[in-house]
Amino acid sequence: MGTNNFSILQINETSALIQFGNKIDKNINKKIRIFCAYLDENAFWGLIEYIPYFLGVSVIYNPLKIKSDEPFITVKLKLEEILSKLDFSCNYEEHIVEIPVCYGDEFGPDIKHVAEVNNLTVEEVIKIHSQGEYLVYMIGFAPGFPYLGGLSEKIYTPRRESPRIAIPEGSVGIAGTQTGIYPIETPGGWQIIGKTPLKLFDLNSKDKTLLKCGDIAKFYPISYDEYLNLKEKI
């Protein structure tokens, strides 16, 4: 696929999908970020919002504001015009977000299981997990929940057979080949290995979410006391 290859599909009466590829890939994520950054600065008349996903971006519009008997065709032409002039080869500044995690014990009840499944010690699991660099492919599922790529295969662990009824906010987990952080208390089947005192979603902050599509997340271990200290400050 060349640099400017994309397809534009109509999804429904009010949205279009721009697809940049068909597999999870860093370069596709980069194109998505460049396109979204352009829309942030240059929203077109009738645009309601855009949502980045792994493979593309969905664009929701108000067909009445598009002022056309064929709103989708008009939006498609507009998007093609935008996409044809964007420079997808430009360098993009990496934004690294460091996330403190108190691993194991009561905050990470499944860390021993993750270690056993992979023939590792708990310390090795912590070391491997906190040495990784994780690309935020998209935010979804719950406010501020990051879909992270880059988990080491040394600690891949299947989901729990029976999901927990409530996983506390801030819990860091592993599910198969993914790692993630629960922004709000929800039921879930992830293997929980630790907890961060940081808020993944804050309604009152300018950015709303700690992590954004295209950010690099890094974890670093902290002690229980450090966790409590940080928690108090937040």
Next chain:
Amino acid sequence: MMSITVLTPGILTTIQDTGRYGYQKYGVIVSGAMDTYALRLSNIMLGNNENEGVLEITLIGPSLSIKKGNLIAITGANLSPTINGKKVPMGRPIYLNEDIVLKFGKCISGCRSYLSVAGGFDIPISMGSKSTYLRAKIGGKDGRALKKDDRLELGDKSQLSLSIIGKLKEFSKEESFSAAKWYMKNIMLPSSDVTVIRVFEDSQFKYVNEGSINEFFSAIFNIDAKSDRMGYRLNGPKIEFKENIEMISGEVSFGTIQIPPDGNPIILLADRGTSGGYPKIVHVASFDIQKLVQLKPYDKVQFKKITLKEAEMLYLSREKDIEKLKRSVKLISI
């Protein structure tokens, strides 16, 4: 200060508007009314902004104490509303000549009723919307469903609302309320035993097994009891695919029908997630969503295929009708 007091809350009464747009990229779901058409009508007929927050009332309604001088309207499901024991006509402005108690009773048709109040609810706007997002405790009344003794403050009435009130005040004041003679008929309520819902294909439709396609469009599905604002689960023939599709979380919308591994379709609704990971087969035409969301558990539904182009035309014709309704309300009232 105008306000409404909750005497009993009903099973699920929440404040909703047309939804929270612009924040899905942060993982914040749209929420909003299930039946946005009924919600918009309820606001338009009172002279409110059509997106104003109203009460979405589910199956078993609340009882509410409302002060005199207010203008209210009820649209959507007919849950036998009464004011001080007297039947209230639906789909039209109702002016309250005295302090009243509004109650709901037997469910006659549909399952979600909308109660709008001129001036709307004076609650904080959270990320551009008054809609209640229950799981994240965002919006509405403290991010939750209404409960006993809640007091809902009301906002200032528009000029158009005051004109409507002016007209209604000319009627008899001996009754506890004065209802407008004109009304907006809610044509969208399901009226037959099997409700036909029009759908159009998703790009993944081509992966559906030939036999499943025939079954999907000929079978009658039942709405499962575990259905809610997030989605309707359907019981009927299981949908199978020609091959295994590798699924990567992607876009979903109001009315997307996805197929989880057990083969039973799920229709995603107002409280759907911002993304989904199951294969999608079709989407409900926006025009028919209002009919769909008024169905109750165990109701029957059948799907009819149309093209996306046809769905788009239906959508545009509906929006033009709503514009006409807005103009009519102004003409009648001023």
